[in-house]
Amino acid sequence: MNKKINIKTKNDSYSINIEKNSIIKNIKKIIYKNNKVVFLIDKKVFYIFKKLNNYKNQNYITINCSEKIKNFNNYVNLSEKIIKIGVERNSTIVAIGGGTLGDLSGFIASTLLRGINLILIPTTLLSQVDSSVGGKNGINTKSGKNLVGTFYQPKSVIIDPSILSTLSKRELLSGYAEIIKHGIINDKKFFYWLNNNSKKIFKLDNNILTQAIYKSILIKRKYVLKDEKEKLKNSHSRAILNFGHTFGHALETFYKFNQKFTHGEAISIGMIIAASFSHNLGYLSLKDFEKIKIHFLSNNLPVQDENMFNKKIFNIIDKDKKNLNGKINFVLLKGIGNAFLSNKQNLKNLKKNTHIIK
Numbered sequence: 436m437n438k439k440i441n442i443k444t445k446n447d448s449y450s451i452n453i454e455k456n457s458i459i460k461n462i463k464k465i466i467y468k469n470n471k472v473v474f475l476i477d478k479k480v481f482y483i484f485k486k487l488n489n490y491k492n493q494n495y496i497t498i499n500c501s502e503k504i505k506n507f508n509n510y511v512n513l514s515e516k517i518i519k520i521g522v523e524r525n526s527t528i529v530a531i532g533g534g535t536l537g538d539l540s541g542f543i544a545s546t547l548l549r550g551i552n553l554i555l556i557p558t559t560l561l562s563q564v565d566s567s568v569g570g571k572n573g574i575n576t577k578s579g580k581n582l583v584g585t586f587y588q589p590k591s592v593i594i595d596p597s598i599l600s601t602l603s604k605r606e607l608l609s610g611y612a613e614i615i616k617h618g619i620i621n622d623k624k625f626f627y628w629l630n631n632n633s634k635k636i637f638k639l640d641n642n643i644l645t646q647a648i649y650k651s652i653l654i655k656r657k658y659v660l661k662d663e664k665e666k667l668k669n670s671h672s673r674a675i676l677n678f679g680h681t682f683g684h685a686l687e688t689f690y691k692f693n694q695k696f697t698h699g700e701a702i703s704i705g706m707i708i709a710a711s712f713s714h715n716l717g718y719l720s721l722k723d724f725e726k727i728k729i730h731f732l733s734n735n736l737p738v739q740d741e742n743m744f745n746k747k748i749f750n751i752i753d754k755d756k757k758n759l760n761g762k763i764n765f766v767l768l769k770g771i772g773n774a775f776l777s778n779k780q781n782l783k784n785l786k787k788n789t790h791i792i793k
């Protein structure tokens with residue numbers, strides 16, 4: 436099963452191709468078609484690149500990837516290395532790896548020579564269903580996640596679900612968290628479909644997996660097309676995609692991006708807090724809250740953490756870049772598949788109403 440999705444924003448147009456066993460074929464095409472190509476490759480998937488007969492003749496840099504690579508040091512060092520290779524405006528950076536590599540590479544590509552071509556080959560489920568779509572990139576600072584970055588669309592995105600066979604169960608689950616998020620915020624039918632099919636996704640059933648990736652991207656695309664630069668403040672706002680991320684990002688920052696939580700695990704807890712908050716404020720029915728929680732529990736997505744309401748967590752949320760005039764933008768639910776953006780929340784309200792329903 437192959438799928439193709441076109442993304443057309445105000446200034447850019449590109450396609451996302453989902454096809455099993457397509458990486459090598461596509462890498463060859465990229466090398467053939469482009470002037471100068473620099474590959475940035477996650478060490479964990481370097482084995483694929485090695486399948487290319489002449490891989491040693493290519494410009495490539497391998498990187499040991501985790502959240503920690505998204506920092507100023509790497510940005511500077513990699514940029515210097517790439518400049519030394521001798522790139523020009525029409526050169527291309529190809530990132531083969533997960534969301535952390537994609538975010539770092541995107542930021543580098545968008546700023547080198549004020550922007551050189553970027554092609555993304557996402558190799559984690561999370562990057563295939565989420566981070567490689569929509570053109571956001573960024574690095575972290577001591578104060579929080581993704582505080583420095585740009586909007587920069589790639590020239591194309593190549594998704595090969597078969598690469599997920601080497602991914603750990605934990606990382607698969609992390610990507611699944613973003614898939615279920617898409618159902619919860621925008622598509623009730625998709626949520627119920629996932630209720631029936633999630634186990635097949637974890638077993639990497641190609642047909643089901645491809646459909647889940649495809650559907651997830653279509654939902655994300657809706658928000659990206661309507662609100663590429665996240666300017667809207669209504670229910671079409673791209674910020675809706677941040678459902679669960681207020682507390683999720685705060686947890687990641689709290690734990691200093693160590694291995695305690697994957698991004699997906701952190702936002703899973705964040706989604707349960709956001710759903711509880713929605714119920715406690717009178718928007719979400721108990722029935723829908725329970726359906727969400729049961730889905731999380733039966734798929735081993737975490738629903739709590741001992742530090743989730745730590746004072747420091749609230750301080751981090753208070754400093755978040757998306758806050759305006761002391762108000763905290765928070766994505767809430769009116770029901771499964773029906774999220775909205777509330778810009779009326781403040782720290783006091785959060786502290787009072789975010790407790791999790793037992």
Ligand SMILES: NC(=O)c1ccc[n+]([C@@H]2O[C@H](COP(=O)([O-])OP(=O)(O)OC[C@H]3O[C@@H](n4cnc5c(N)ncnc54)[C@H](O)[C@@H]3O)[C@@H](O)[C@H]2O)c1
Nearest residue numbers: 479500501502533534535558559561562566571598601602
């Ligand atoms: N730009 C966006 O719109 C956006 C959206 C969502 C998330 N993100 C970002 O994405 C990042 C998370 O991405 P991620 O979950 O892919 O993390 P990641 O890049 O750290 O990858 C997770 C782990 O899987 C390994 N790996 C990658 N591909 C593999 C494969 N095929 N087989 C075996 N191991 C493999 C990596 O080396 C790493 O250890 C976060 O920094 C988050 O902020 C960005």
Ligand SMILES: [Zn+2]
Nearest residue numbers: 613680698702
């Ligand atoms: Zn996310």
